[in-house]
Amino acid sequence: MRFHGVWAGLVAACAVVAQPARAESPSAAEADPISLADLLARDLTSLLAVARPSPIHNRARGKPAGGGGAARAGRGRVGAGQELEAFCRTQTGPHDAVIAGAAEAWGLDPFLLKGLLENESGLDAERVGKRIYRDVNGRRRAVGGGARGIGQFTSDGVAAVNEIRLRRHRDGVPVRPFTEADVMDPHEAIFAAAELLSSYVSRFGLEGGVTAYNSGPYGGRLVARHGFYGARRTGWLSRRGETQLQGHRFLLNVLRKTNRLRRDASLTPLPYPERDRTPLQRSLDHLGRRFLPAG
Numbered sequence: 001m002r003f004h005g006v007w008a009g010l011v012a013a014c015a016v017v018a019q020p021a022r023a024e025s026p027s028a029a030e031a032d033p034i035s036l037a038d039l040l041a042r043d044l045t046s047l048l049a050v051a052r053p054s055p056i057h058n059r060a061r062g063k064p065a066g067g068g069g070a071a072r073a074g075r076g077r078v079g080a081g082q083e084l085e086a087f088c089r090t091q092t093g094p095h096d097a098v099i100a101g102a103a104e105a106w107g108l109d110p111f112l113l114k115g116l117l118e119n120e121s122g123l124d125a126e127r128v129g130k131r132i133y134r135d136v137n138g139r140r141r142a143v144g145g146g147a148r149g150i151g152q153f154t155s156d157g158v159a160a161v162n163e164i165r166l167r168r169h170r171d172g173v174p175v176r177p178f179t180e181a182d183v184m185d186p187h188e189a190i191f192a193a194a195e196l197l198s199s200y201v202s203r204f205g206l207e208g209g210v211t212a213y214n215s216g217p218y219g220g221r222l223v224a225r226h227g228f229y230g231a232r233r234t235g236w237l238s239r240r241g242e243t244q245l246q247g248h249r250f251l252l253n254v255l256r257k258t259n260r261l262r263r264d265a266s267l268t269p270l271p272y273p274e275r276d277r278t279p280l281q282r283s284l285d286h287l288g289r290r291f292l293p294a295g
Contacts, residue, residue: 083109086265095123095150098187102194108201112270113194115258116213119250120152125186127152149183151193156216158183161192164199207273210254211237215247223251227281228273 087100087110099117103110114123121127129147147154153161158178165175182188193213201209204220207228212220215237222231228251231237237247251273259269 080107080109083111083267086267087111087114090265091261093123095125095186095190098190102191105191106194106198108194108198109258109270111261111265111267112206112210112254112258113190113197115256115261116197116210116254117150117190117193118257119254120147121150123150125150125189126184149189150186151183151189153183153189153192155180157196160216161196164195206270207251210251211247214250219247227275229275 084100084104087096087103091100091110091114095117096114099114100110102108103113117123127149129152147157151157158180161178165178169175178188178192182192197209197213200212200217200220203209203217204212204224208220208222208224211223211228211231219231219237222234222236225231226234232248237250255270255272262269
């Protein structure tokens with residue numbers, strides 16, 4: 001439905017900018033003719049503003065859905081208030097208040113965020129992963145490990161957070177860079193992890209978004225298109241070039257930890273990935289069950 005509205009706006013915008021400009025006099029029109037290409041170039045900013053999708057698009061770019069420096073508590077997510085209340089009631093660890101605040105700011109399930117951080121670092125803010133080396137073309141090269149802090153950020157992860165913040169900066173939102181020193185600061189790292197995860201979930205869905213936190217956007221896109229098990233069969237979730245990844249099991253481990261926390265809080269567990277069914281197929285199945293007559 002959203003795409004229908006976007007395309008309708010795009011068509012309307014094209015119709016507007018395609019109309020020839022009214023000259024003040026015939027001589028002025030002849031002296032300064034304006035082509036359709038010139039009109040489109042001149043009005044490109046207006047055209048993009050009309051065609052820009054809904055707040056889902058903005059969240060994918062890391063832009064808040066409303067005012068302020070971050071997307072506010074669980075907009076568009078059913079039961080967000082209940083989850084946050086249950087989290088604050090049952091989770092009393094040293095970092096849980098920061099996790100709750102970051103999840104609220106970026107519209108995430110706080111149990112999911114904590115499950116991801118627990119899987120990454122065991123909630124150890126000083127953890128530094130051991131580097132993995134292999135001989136590549138006769139030379140010893142690092143092919144994995146070396147992530148640091150509670151969010152287990154690598155240099156690529158730091159760059160991914162700063163890419164999101166750069167987009168927000170271009171949209172006029174005040175931001176500060178996420179630095180290599182920040183990865184060892186639990187407050188900064190937890191909020192950066194929530195920001196990155198929220199962006200990925202908005203782009204690739206929950207399963208693809210969690211996978212992308214470990215395997216990058218390529219892994220998230222694979223899961224979004226083919227489903228988790230279909231993407232895992234390609235082999236690209238466990239290795240990218242010479243770099244070793246844990247994407248083939250990362251999502252399942254995060255969901256196990258998340259659901260243990262949710263059950264302890266008397267909440268319904270999150271669903272595990274379905275085998276051999278893509279998100280699109282599952283959506284079509286849901287629509288069929290909802291709108292088509294039984295039998």
